[in-house]
Amino acid sequence: MTENSVTYRISPALFAEYCYFSLFKTKNYRLVRTISLVAVTVAGLLTALVGLLYKDMNITFLGGAIVLVTVMVPFVQKKYIKSRYKLVYGKTLTVYTASFAKGGAFTVSAGEITEKYGKNDIKCIYYIKGGYAVSTTNKATFLVPLADTLPDKEWFKKTYGNKFKVCA
Numbered sequence: 001m002t003e004n005s006v007t008y009r010i011s012p013a014l015f016a017e018y019c020y021f022s023l024f025k026t027k028n029y030r031l032v033r034t035i036s037l038v039a040v041t042v043a044g045l046l047t048a049l050v051g052l053l054y055k056d057m058n059i060t061f062l063g064g065a066i067v068l069v070t071v072m073v074p075f076v077q078k079k080y081i082k083s084r085y086k087l088v089y090g091k092t093l094t095v096y097t098a099s100f101a102k103g104g105a106f107t108v109s110a111g112e113i114t115e116k117y118g119k120n121d122i123k124c125i126y127y128i129k130g131g132y133a134v135s136t137t138n139k140a141t142f143l144v145p146l147a148d149t150l151p152d153k154e155w156f157k158k159t160y161g162n163k164f165k166v167c168a
Helices: 012-024 029-053 057-090 153-163
Strands: 005-008 096-100 106-110 113-117 122-128 131-136 141-145 164-166
Touching: 005 141, 012 029, 012 057, 012 122, 012 131, 012 141, 029 057, 096 141, 106 131, 106 141, 122 153, 153 164
Parallel strands: 122 164
Antiparallel strands: 005 096, 096 106, 106 113, 122 131, 131 141
16 A cells, blocks of 8 residues: 555445435535425425415325425435445445545556546545545546545645535
8 A cells, every 4th residue: 555545445434425415516515405404394394384274285285295205305315325335335345445646646446457547537526524535537436535544635635726625
């Protein structure tokens, strides 16, 4: 393992964090997710209240259904993420090695397969809670956990410029 590399298995926590992040791909994605769920829940409650005020059971049931669905979203999402992780990563337990070179090149390998990306091949690097999501121009995304052997955030800012985004 070189100075700017890390060998790892993708953890369920990092995979879940990326799934939450991939919905919005913005700074403070956890806050945006929470606010959107709360806003839809409040809208459902208001709809149910309006239905009660006008004594229209259809509107009341619609509002109740909206509230029920938004309350169930985190539970369903958690189950989906867990099953998706088991499907993609849970069976093989692949060991990855990711490294960043001084010029901005990114190399990731799994077993006998090695993929190298130049600085121009990297579309964006997102710093999320627990690691980095490296998005390439060919629409592949690689998850890399935080490690002491990787460069710090300042190195990423300096090397990749506006391609590096802190979202945690």
